[in-house]
Each structure stands twice: as structure tokens, then as C-alpha cells.
Amino acid sequence: MAVHDESETSGRKESEEIDVPIFSAENMQSNMKVIYYSRTFMSIIGGVIAGILGFTGLTGFVIYFLVMAITSIGLIAKTGFSIHSYFTGWSQIILDGFLGGLMSFVLFWTFAYDIVHIF
Amino acid sequence: MDKFRDCGDIKKDLRYLYTVQFWVFLVSRNANRGERKSRERERGAMAEDLVLDTAIRDWVLIPLSVVMVLIGVLRYFVSKLMRSAQIPDAKLVKEGQVIVRARNLRAAANFIPPKSFRARRLYYSNEENGLLYVPKGQAPNAQAQMFSDPNMAMDMMKKNLSMIIPQTLTFAWVNFFFSGFVAAKIPFPLTQRFRAMLQNGIDLSTVDVSYVSSRSWYFLNLFGLRGLFSIILGEENATDDTQRMMQMTGFGFDPTKSLGAEKDGLDIVQHDWTMPKFERRAEAVLRKLVR
Numbered sequence A: 001m002a003v004h005d006e007s008e009t010s011g012r013k014e015s016e017e018i019d020v021p022i023f024s025a026e027n028m029q030s031n032m033k034v035i036y037y038s039r040t041f042m043s044i045i046g047g048v049i050a051g052i053l054g055f056t057g058l059t060g061f062v063i064y065f066l067v068m069a070i071t072s073i074g075l076i077a078k079t080g081f082s083i084h085s086y087f088t089g090w091s092q093i094i095l096d097g098f099l100g101g102l103m104s105f106v107l108f109w110t111f112a113y114d115i116v117h118i119f
Numbered sequence B: 001m002d003k004f005r006d007c008g009d010i011k012k013d014l015r016y017l018y019t020v021q022f023w024v025f026l027v028s029r030n031a032n033r034g035e036r037k038s039r040e041r042e043r044g045a046m047a048e049d050l051v052l053d054t055a056i057r058d059w060v061l062i063p064l065s066v067v068m069v070l071i072g073v074l075r076y077f078v079s080k081l082m083r084s085a086q087i088p089d090a091k092l093v094k095e096g097q098v099i100v101r102a103r104n105l106r107a108a109a110n111f112i113p114p115k116s117f118r119a120r121r122l123y124y125s126n127e128e129n130g131l132l133y134v135p136k137g138q139a140p141n142a143q144a145q146m147f148s149d150p151n152m153a154m155d156m157m158k159k160n161l162s163m164i165i166p167q168t169l170t171f172a173w174v175n176f177f178f179s180g181f182v183a184a185k186i187p188f189p190l191t192q193r194f195r196a197m198l199q200n201g202i203d204l205s206t207v208d209v210s211y212v213s214s215r216s217w218y219f220l221n222l223f224g225l226r227g228l229f230s231i232i233l234g235e236e237n238a239t240d241d242t243q244r245m246m247q248m249t250g251f252g253f254d255p256t257k258s259l260g261a262e263k264d265g266l267d268i269v270q271h272d273w274t275m276p277k278f279e280r281r282a283e284a285v286l287r288k289l290v291r
Helices: A025-053 A060-077 A091-096 A102-119 B010-044 B054-083 B090-107 B114-125 B138-150 B150-177 B192-198 B214-232 B243-253 B255-268 B275-290
Strands: none
Touching: A025 A091, A025 A102, A025 B214, A060 A091, A060 A102, A060 B192, A102 B054, A102 B214, B010 B090, B054 B150, B090 B114, B090 B255, B114 B255, B150 B214, B192 B214
């Protein structure tokens, strides 16, 4: 993934007394892009893993949610556990793009499963 | 007796014809071999587990995925090349920039003194020569002009075609060459209703719905490779939905509406100067440092 770097840009300053959040829109967009790339990549990897290990049916989707949760934890750890200087809230870093990688996951899961187990 | 004709040209044509036929034969032979074997095994064991021929994996699954990835990459580069020949309209760019400036004013309104904010707002929404003010008579004219503008129409057509044609061609190719046999097994079970959609080449009704034809493998690739493209090709590319196309054409069509929306937004803003509060905050911070 030589196109982008993994660094998240801190762009949000907030004063303690009043509620005037100042966002740097460009940085926020870049952060969201990092989340999107990470989730897509991890869903592809998770699909290949699920296919090779031979999970079928509901177990495979459990693997998908597990991989997404691990991605979330990884992203939170990357921010140094201080989310509020990078994102607007927990919902953004945990739930955003959760189901976006599902189709890629299913594709690579089917692919790996077929190659290893059926053929 | 007639003279013999020169056979040199005919040899070249025959060679070309045989090469083409050889490739067609090779592909269809391998596909048929897979079909025959899977049918034999299906009749033998009506059980859950089919063992499919390796040739299907080599000649159907992998080539189809590779071809779709390559077509996506090709389409990305072609659209980039075609787009670079377009010169943006000066008037549209000016209006876009005015909108951006007004939006910045609205967002940062609280950081400038009230008087200067009001002066700026008047500059934008002044009735006589304000930048955002558009008399009602002009609005429908601009739209009609956009619609009949040949460049815009050509652009839309090109974008539409560059997405639809490769998809249609690939789908026709898949249907022609890879129909009539089981191509892959989906790892999760589905209900019987999906059978008609996923198994349309296979005429046996006792086969598990998880065993799908190559047409459904094509659709699975179509949706699943979008994520891969966004990783490989960098920023957002045209392989995605038609939604973004609609968005882009929509923006070009109604600049007057967005101007009016910006003007309304600017009028609504209540100015609340934050400087006094910042002074208090600076005092608090300094006190903490001193302590």
C-alpha cells in the first residue's frame, strides 16, 4: 500500500470552556480514508484466512466481525487511546465502514475456500 | 486449364483462422471437461459434497478474476486520459470559488469582530451587486443552457459508456464461454429462492444451492473487487457506483440553486464573538502554568 502512509493527522482542537470545535476538514478526511483503507485490507486478509481454514456458514461471518473488531482495536491503539484529538467520537472509529468490506470478504473467502477445499 | 492461383495469402489466413479456433477450442474443451466430470459425480453421489475438476479452477475462476482486475485498471487509465482533455469553464469555476468563500465565512464567523462579519455578509448577499444574489429570471435560463451544452452531454455520455461497455462485454463473454457447469461453491448456505439466480446454467434441481454457476462468480467479482481497486488505484476511481456520476453532473447543472442556498445559510448565521471567551481561556491556562 505505497499510496498512503499509516499516520493519522491530528487536526482537532477544542477549548475546554466553550463548545467551539475547530476542525481541519482536510485532516479529518484523511483520517477517514486511513480507516477505510485499513478495513478494506483487513477484510480481504480475513477472507483469505477464513477460506483457507475452511469455515463455512455462520462461522465465516463471525470471523468477519472478529476481524473488524480487531481492526477497530488496532486503530484505537494507533491513536494512542486518545480518540478525541483525531475523530469526533467513538462511533466514527468503531462503526464507520463496518459493512463496507463485506463484499470483498465474501469474494476472497469463496475464492480461497474453493481453491483449497473443493478443487 | 486455368492457372493455379497464388496460395501464399490463403496460407496466412488459414494460419490465423486455425490459431483462433485453437484457442476457442482449448477454452471450451476445458470448460466442457469440467462439466462432464461434475455431472458424472453428481449422478453418482447425490450427497452434499461435489468434487469439481481442477480445470475449472485453472480455466474459469482465476482467468475471470484476472480479466476483471485488468479491465478495471484499464478503465481507470482510460478515464484519466480522457478527462485530461477537458478545459473547465471559467464561469463555473468562479461561481464555485465564490461558494467556497461564502462557506468559509459561515464556518469561521465567530472568530472575527461583529462589524467586519456584517460587512462581509453584506458584500455577499447585497441585493444590488452582491456576489450570491441571482435575480429570479436568470435561474431557469442557466439550467436550460447547461442541458443543451454539447460538451456536457458528450462528457456524460463518455462516462456512462466507459462504465457500461466493459461490464456488458465481460458479461456476454462469461455467458458465452462459461455456461452450463458448476463453477464454484459459496461457503455459506442460501435458501432455495436464490437457486434461479445463482444456478441458471445448471439444470439439476437436486444440487445444493451453494454450488453456483460462473455467472454468479462474475457478479461476486464485480462487487467484491471494488475494495481491491480502491487500494490498488489510490484515490476514488470511476469503477464505483453511478451515484458519484449523478452527483457530478448535478453540480454542473444548478449553480444558481447552490448560490441561493449559500445566501440563505449566510443570512441565518447568528454572530457570537468568541474572543472574550478565549481571553478567559488564555487566563486559565496561564494560571495553571504559574501554579
